[in-house]
Amino acid sequence: MSLRSFFDPKSVAIIGASGTPGKGGYALIENMTKTDFKRKVYPINPKRREILGLKTYPKINKLPEVVDLAIIVINNEAVPQMIDECGSFGIKNVIIESGGFAEASERGKELEKDVLRKARKFDMRVMGPNSIGMIDTSSGFSTPYVPIEAVKKGRVAFVGQTGLLESVFIPLIQNIGVSKVVCMGNKCDVDECDVLEYIIDDSSTDIIAMYIEGIRDGRRFIKIIERSEKVLIVLKGGRTTYGARAVSSHTGTICGENRVYDALFEQYNIIPVKSFEELFDLVKVFISQPFPNGNCVGIITVTGAGGVTASDCCEDNGLEIASVSSRTLEKIREVYPTWAPVKNPLDVWSAIEKTGSEEVYRRATEEFLADGGVDAVIPVIGAVSWMELDIRLFLHLKKKYPQKPIILVGLLGEPDILLRWKKILEPEIPVFPTAERAIKALALLEKFGRKSILKKNKMLRNPH
Amino acid sequence: MSLRSFFDPKSVAIIGASGTPGKGGYALIENMTKTDFKRKVYPINPKRREILGLKTYPKINKLPEVVDLAIIVINNEAVPQMIDECGSFGIKNVIIESGGFAEASERGKELEKDVLRKARKFDMRVMGPNSIGMIDTSSGFSTPYVPIEAVKKGRVAFVGQTGLLESVFIPLIQNIGVSKVVCMGNKCDVDECDVLEYIIDDSSTDIIAMYIEGIRDGRRFIKIIERSEKVLIVLKGGRTTYGARAVSSHTGTICGENRVYDALFEQYNIIPVKSFEELFDLVKVFISQPFPNGNCVGIITVTGAGGVTASDCCEDNGLEIASVSSRTLEKIREVYPTWAPVKNPLDVWSAIEKTGSEEVYRRATEEFLADGGVDAVIPVIGAVSWMELDIRLFLHLKKKYPQKPIILVGLLGEPDILLRWKKILEPEIPVFPTAERAIKALALLEKFGRKSILKKNKMLRNPH
Structure with a gap:
């Protein structure tokens, strides 16, 4: 059964609608109706006659129609x-x-069982409890307290057992662009398999980023993944004893064996991450960059120490420092003082003093991109106001060499500068504050691309 | 021989002084004389009579006195x-x-050898080449192009084979407060042992943070470390094959065996880090927080998923989720709705809806701090504008419970909010954008404190 009525209902009832600003049952209606006029919203409230200009109904069975979706915000x-x-x-x-359900207490567990038993009787699908629902930028439907116009349309679906993605993290998701955000909560009925099944057929989504605490039906999960061609990045909460214990008071999920998940993710080319930061880093890179042809990196950096620590990090993550052709080095040497070494990683400091930041970064980045031995380029620039260059030069280079990943590092320094660069470049070119984060993300992009090609070749050889 | 004349010279000659704004030999004089009037600065330049109001001298031997320090910025x-x-x-x-010395070419290596041979003849100490010198906030002396008034006085010395610390990273160091910054460059003569020896006796320094590519004299290094009571945090560049190769074109240093460094750091309680980000994170925590009595952590978080991922990270890093007393839980339960679970990690979302952010964070943090089973507290707050609380409440709690570390996490979200919180709280309370970074730093603080106590006990038992 499709989840379409969750993502794009024609009519919605709000059970526990409130006329008091600040309450959840008020904000929900406010946000749902502010920009979305195409669906009917029915507040259910026995004590009021209207809320936010909408006629209220005292009980669900007094509604003029059977709604596609009911949202319940009343006491457990x-x-x-x-x-x-x-x-x-x-x-x-x-x-x-x-x-106040399975995540809270023994009593809550009973209530949740009761809910599920009753729902089954009516062939009803239930999302939650303890879920703030979804945002769908294609249909324009949004159930959290976040106004949907604050969410930029894009091609990434975020799916999780947490409302974090729809509250605190919204400004971060904003930079990336979103197709859907789903908070599944305790997953008493609708689970990650239901949602994945719906989203892998969704033409507005290319990447699925998930936070989950457990997968309920492994076999079904694998079947869905096997026919999916979307990128799947997963943050699995509850990997450790302490983490698993914390899960029980979050969504009441059973976490399962960690190594089973590791094996599953490795076999089906699902990308595991250990933190939300890493999740967003990967999404930014995967949504904007092509898969590299190989693992040879060109690094352009403002300091020698930056080149050294970046080289260490490349090797730690299975990337190679590219061998660059002598022709490339000759072209770059033109902007350098005669005494300075020109190699990969390329320390541009002495060249900047001679030729100026902008010309040096343009020349070095373009020559690295044009070199057949370089599969991806990471330009590292000090994010400081005295670094004079028009950062848009990288957008031009991206257009000229669309087949090679570029990840920019605006090295720590002044936070304002970094934010400005992000605003100008992202989502076309991801911007990170450290080379380490850029390198880790690139390494996973390379690994995923390589495994995807293997998978496709295998499918061609052994057609199902 | 003391390095005093490098850190606080009475008179300085600038060889390669320039009258052209934008050139290094100009900016150096400009910054050195702008706020520092107590020392004599002599520009050496045969073509000009004055630079920035200072009389120039055509040759070094025409100076009216033998200067304490000469700075050379001429061609290699x-x-x-x-x-x-x-x-x-x-x-x-x-x-x-x-x-243009050992870092650049074979010719540069010869030049550097020549420099050293000549310096030895005159019993001269040489810092560099390829060094932008030092900033000393006690003496008020500064040789990089950064105006010293832009550098906040503090108790951390940064020492490195890179000028990065004195250029791009200045805004970050700024938040922490600095006693000295030293860029040693190629270390043809003055090396990490000379600088450490000087700084461990420096009463204005508590923590030494280093970026090095190699230690030249291991025995001497150990002797210095053994008598030091300061915290030493080290980022060692060139751990890997690629990194070591990059080192040769940065400072020409020999990197040495990685496992020798690992063993050295472990034995002498030196804290190794893998990136500049980690270096700054640790400095922020070590400079402001006491050593915890144990490894049991209290975590207060705005979401269940945050508690889960933080618990995973604690276990990954050898920290325990503290068992909290039932009295503590009772006190916290007062601000919660009846159905909500109250435990550690503490998810405050339902309490915020009932009681408001400020009261909930104050109550939870204070009760955790007061609990004998909790050794350190990490409050995680969404860094978003709708989270209404006066962040200074944590400064009051820090004063009330000075014996326990508090590290605040302003969870990603809106970068402006995070910057504002940092401005208000740091350096008293470090603020990180992810729980993972806070937990890693706390784990190293705990480990270092534990080993320091062991070392002191051992020293008491076996007096030298």
């Missing part, structure tokens, strides 16, 4: 009864935003 | 001859800023 104890009322009226899709 | 080929001239005149301390 009252939820099972409400599932009965929704089911009796014919509603087939429900999001439970309320907390 | 002319440097050996200039060493002869300085030595003949009686100058004992020289910084060579010029590049």
